[in-house]
Amino acid sequence: MQGPLDLSHHVSTSPKNRKQSVIKGFYKYFSTPDIVNLAGGLPNASFFPFETLEASVAMPQRFTPTPNYPPGLEDAQRPVVETPIGEQSSSQAHELSRVLVPRIADPTDIPRMIDLTSALQYGTAQGYPALASFLRSFTRENMHPNVPYAGGPEIILTCGNTDGFMKALQLLSNEWSESKDWIRDREGLLVEEFAYMNAIQAAAPRGLQIVPVGMDREGMRRDGPGGLLDVLKNWDENKGKRPHLMYTVPVGHNPTSGTLSVQRRRELYQLCQEYDIIIIEDDPYWYLQYPSAIASERARGKDVPDPGSVASEGWKSSGYEFLDSLVPSYLCFDTDGRVIRLDTFSKTIAPGCRLGWITAQPKFTEGIYHLTETSTQQPSGFVQSIVAKMMIGPQGLDDGGRGGDAQSGGWAADGWVRWLEGLRGVYERRMQTMCTILEEGKYLVQSSRGLAERGQDRFGSTESWDVVDKVKMFDFVWPTGGMFVWLEINLASHPLYGKIPSSKLSHALWIHLTTRPHLVLVAPGNIFSPTEEIAKNKGHRFYRLCFAAVEEEEVKVTTRKFCEGISRFWAKKESRDMVQTTAEDECRVM
Numbered sequence: 001m002q003g004p005l006d007l008s009h010h011v012s013t014s015p016k017n018r019k020q021s022v023i024k025g026f027y028k029y030f031s032t033p034d035i036v037n038l039a040g041g042l043p044n045a046s047f048f049p050f051e052t053l054e055a056s057v058a059m060p061q062r063f064t065p066t067p068n069y070p071p072g073l074e075d076a077q078r079p080v081v082e083t084p085i086g087e088q089s090s091s092q093a094h095e096l097s098r099v100l101v102p103r104i105a106d107p108t109d110i111p112r113m114i115d116l117t118s119a120l121q122y123g124t125a126q127g128y129p130a131l132a133s134f135l136r137s138f139t140r141e142n143m144h145p146n147v148p149y150a151g152g153p154e155i156i157l158t159c160g161n162t163d164g165f166m167k168a169l170q171l172l173s174n175e176w177s178e179s180k181d182w183i184r185d186r187e188g189l190l191v192e193e194f195a196y197m198n199a200i201q202a203a204a205p206r207g208l209q210i211v212p213v214g215m216d217r218e219g220m221r222r223d224g225p226g227g228l229l230d231v232l233k234n235w236d237e238n239k240g241k242r243p244h245l246m247y248t249v250p251v252g253h254n255p256t257s258g259t260l261s262v263q264r265r266r267e268l269y270q271l272c273q274e275y276d277i278i279i280i281e282d283d284p285y286w287y288l289q290y291p292s293a294i295a296s297e298r299a300r301g302k303d304v305p306d307p308g309s310v311a312s313e314g315w316k317s318s319g320y321e322f323l324d325s326l327v328p329s330y331l332c333f334d335t336d337g338r339v340i341r342l343d344t345f346s347k348t349i350a351p352g353c354r355l356g357w358i359t360a361q362p363k364f365t366e367g368i369y370h371l372t373e374t375s376t377q378q379p380s381g382f383v384q385s386i387v388a389k390m391m392i393g394p395q396g397l398d399d400g401g402r403g404g405d406a407q408s409g410g411w412a413a414d415g416w417v418r419w420l421e422g423l424r425g426v427y428e429r430r431m432q433t434m435c436t437i438l439e440e441g442k443y444l445v446q447s448s449r450g451l452a453e454r455g456q457d458r459f460g461s462t463e464s465w466d467v468v469d470k471v472k473m474f475d476f477v478w479p480t481g482g483m484f485v486w487l488e489i490n491l492a493s494h495p496l497y498g499k500i501p502s503s504k505l506s507h508a509l510w511i512h513l514t515t516r517p518h519l520v521l522v523a524p525g526n527i528f529s530p531t532e533e534i535a536k537n538k539g540h541r542f543y544r545l546c547f548a549a550v551e552e553e554e555v556k557v558t559t560r561k562f563c564e565g566i567s568r569f570w571a572k573k574e575s576r577d578m579v580q581t582t583a584e585d586e587c588r589v590m
Helices: 013-017 024-029 129-143 161-172 197-206 228-233 262-274 291-299 362-373 381-392 412-441 502-514 532-537 552-570 579-583
Strands: 053-058 096-101 154-158 188-192 209-213 245-248 278-282 339-344 356-360 443-449 466-472 474-476 484-489 542-546
Touching: 013 161, 013 362, 053 381, 096 381, 129 154, 129 356, 129 381, 129 412, 154 161, 154 362, 161 197, 161 245, 161 278, 161 339, 161 356, 161 362, 188 197, 197 209, 209 228, 228 262, 262 278, 291 412, 356 362, 381 412, 412 474, 412 484, 412 552, 502 552
Parallel strands: 188 209, 188 245, 245 278, 278 339
Antiparallel strands: 053 096, 154 356, 339 356, 443 466, 474 484, 484 542
């Protein structure tokens, strides 16, 4: 096994000139026992006004998991792995544990030490040592034990994936200005043709050319018109440099909810090798993969391929059946070290934590380390310490916090995986609820009486009969991950199609759904369109529905209201019915 390639030619000008912070270089001495620090400009920790930080936290068994291999999926290659923590019991469902971060902890075990004196002080850009150490071990040994380059990846903590993405852009792209720079120097960013717009809005002000790549139900396509091969092979140098960066959300894609299969990842990675492209893998929904969606579509007669997993590939096990059942990261194919992976606690603990981490080859994490030293420095000490205490647990008998486990220990890797299994379960059940109702409501069923009720038909029969006409108002693909359903409106089946521009018709429907008695707000596809051309030609045909944010019973009620609202909109047959709705808020959505 060889080490990762030297890809330093991709590093932008500013980071190449950036040196280690001179002041931060002293920090490695701070943990030396009995040393007296007169070097750094640190405030005195005894003046911090916080004596303890305390919280009541859930047990990791709070939520019931869903099957890793539901009926209808082939599981012949299912691994034999003992899950360390058993199923939820009724007593554990609402049990709480006490987590307490003291002012000063026992300093004998520095890598595990968790206290406010150290957490609230200036620290290194790597992140709080106890949490960084836990996450590094979990990332390398459990999440991605099959990274195929010597030495494996390193991690660095971030203030969430948006922060991580911005630092990756700073590391790997140069700013470009139309008024100052030659077009030949303009760099590009490859993205899916529908994309998470915060990423686009972060990249565009740097002057990066946003280059959309065609998609199918899985996500980014390799082949066909608009696929990655087509875009790269036929690149026009008059538009600027051929893109050397790719931003992708490969699991539970936002907004389309597709998940790239193992085979597709191999194909795309090989192209990135051929054209020397760095992959920025934004994967906040990795744990939220829904095998039951595939089973549900197969039960309805659709031919849906198996996406693959660590288990099906026969790779080294993570030690957990749940993690082995997931489609693996791009890191597992990364022989070159060209993948920068973004992980976050936003979907697994809370968005307000603003806490995540980057996993990449050491040269890249070193570059991001130096960027962090003179920018965010590290995430909030409050957040890092309480998350670390919940994960790791108490450091000694005198520690008052039980750390998230009934046996006076932290969650550890076992508890964290069990928590993730339960989270996947609650979201997967909501997904099933929404999609089942959408399946039932996507057709408008119309019936009319036959001629026989007004007399004899042409065969002499006097019996009455009905004509049943099914009109498909919308369609969707069951989400294989994430938090969303990506729904395509069949505007061509509306009575006013052709009389009113389709973009205005779609906007009128969007407004209609927000009014009584429906009161349903969905995200229009326009806002996920990375270019104006896509917004104009395709974006208006789609809506994104989120099943994650509301309770399961509310998912049922609201999804039915959504279907009823569309049915009532399809009953509008006069253009004058649309005038009022298309005039309001048009500039916000269209």
